Amino acid sequence: MTIGAPRVLCIGESMALFVPAGSGQAHEVRDWKRSVGGAESNVACHLASLGVPSGWVSAVGADPFGRALLEEIAAAGVDVGGTIVDPARPTGLYIKESDADGSPVRYYRTGSAASAMGPELLDRLDLTGVEVIHLSGITPALSPSCLELVRAVLTAPREGRCVSFDVNWRPALWAGRDARVLGELAALADLVLVGEDEAEAVLGTRDPARLRALLPGPSAVVVKHGERGATLLEDGGPAVFAPALRVEVVEPVGAGDAFAAGFLAASLRGADPATRLRSGHLQAASTLLTHDDVGVPLPGAVVRGLLDADEHDWAAATLTGSALTGGAIAGVTGAGASERTGMSRT
Template sequence: MAYVGTEPAVHSPQSVCLGETMAVLLPGHPGPTESVEEFRVRVGGAESNVACGLAGHGITTAWISRVGNDGFGRRIISELTARGVDVSAVTIDHIRPTGLYLKETHPHSRMRYYRTGSAASALGLDTFTNPVFNQLLSGARLLHLSGITPALSDSCLGLIRALLTAPRPGHTVSFDLNWRPALWHDRAPAVLLELCNAADLLLLGADEAEAAFGLSSHAAIRAAFPAPATVVVKDSEHQVTALNADGTTVSEPALVVEVVEPTGAGDAFAAGYLAATLRGLDQRSRLRLGHLTAATALTTHGDHGVPPSPELTAALLAASPDEWAATRVTAAGIHSPALP
């Protein structure tokens, strides 16, 4: 095995994200895959999306994973580096390939994944033998994980369980459910209950909670996960609610968005929320920055939008409820009575 670097690109990143990133093949034109002559190559992964979003907000961030010793792996490393993410602890696997997924557009749009036996599926407890990983994690204030990784293999499950149950003085562990039923088809999703409840901060969609666990209300969700200090529940495009352990709740409606491409919003929301958390903002501001970051992802092609300027962001976080409700986000920009 080899690592991308022998020491971190930044001395002590504020956050660390761990999980698989794959190459993405997008058809050059609609139609059956067998008729497509050209594909565009992109990069996709929930945890690396969050890492890029955090870096876009000025949060120093490292991404931990494994990639194959192949062109796709090198492209992932290059793109994340270009977005300001520290990749120094990524392992280069000389045996297993980088995972990939292909978008099909006929007869209907769907993603077809080729990740069985991928380099990232070999993540396991030996990650703790990587000195760069240990250095990055020891100095970070946040470790971000998701429910995708433990579904990839037994070794991945063992790593995520160890990270969630290990003592963590000085840093918070956030866990995004990211429910993927196809990945859990041959595994017991009940293990996710244990993992979700071991986090300090849990993010999940209301629809995901019902599909994965049969939980149909905020009260049921909070009762099922009593340990996290905060459970953030996303109610589709309508609103997001933070359920705090002390019984208080804070809800914030989603912004009105002119959607260009409906991908990446969930990871972008997580990045905005976590960035605001690391900055010590109040709960409402955390939810608002999550919504705002998701809106910028929805109004661009790909998974990453450009965060608004600090001045514009500050004005929107301080907007009155009426001003927030009247805000519109389009590809051309943000229109709000809260802005000068």
């Protein structure tokens, strides 16, 4: 956990998340477990767990859910001082319905406090010491004023800062509207993170080289290929691909936010392109191994060993749930660098 002047400021809505506390159909469930859900606060919490001072800026209602969000995100080591408490509008809610088909999600966010955010929010922010502002494509879908807020951030003078934009295309949020605006916003960012499926939906292609041609403005574009890996296309350098780790997946939700945080943290450390991508994959793995949107960090020895592993050993490794509960040796199987990571030979 890290608390301090934010180096990364994440702007966007978070909501109270409810999941059934037991089994059964959602309409039959009486007991629910409440937690926090939101792409930008997820990124901020991951960054804090990685030792990067982070802040989360949004708006919440003057209600118990808003108070819970502020307290829990702050407890993760995130600066929440820039978040507004709106006395007139509620905190957004959403629920996950666990069933045989997965975890369908239902949102109750229309008219939420966060949906009323606008470009005037920028005038309230203290950006002293902030090196990265992180946004996602969820925010501009919430309301016209939220779209203008994102545009304002992307077009404001940088003053040495980087603006990171995770496309985060959500079909339900863009139903009946032209999602190509996400491509226009991405073109204004310095760093773009996009999944190949959403790239095809928003920009018409999933090919990294064609995406780079469509987005010449950003200094770096990261194309995520799901379980296959990710490609980094950066000014002045060749395309770099890093395969994803094999993981015993428990819940896929939140992996993209975790990847963004891992990549940003490594970038702030000045890591080379391959290490930045691997750092994203490792942080995503920590979330894939749990039901939580923000998982428990992997043991340091596992992270260091895998970051240093050669291509063969990286490709041979598999992360299991015991990597989160055991020692440095537990939870990683594969070939090769057993002296460094405890990876057993197979």
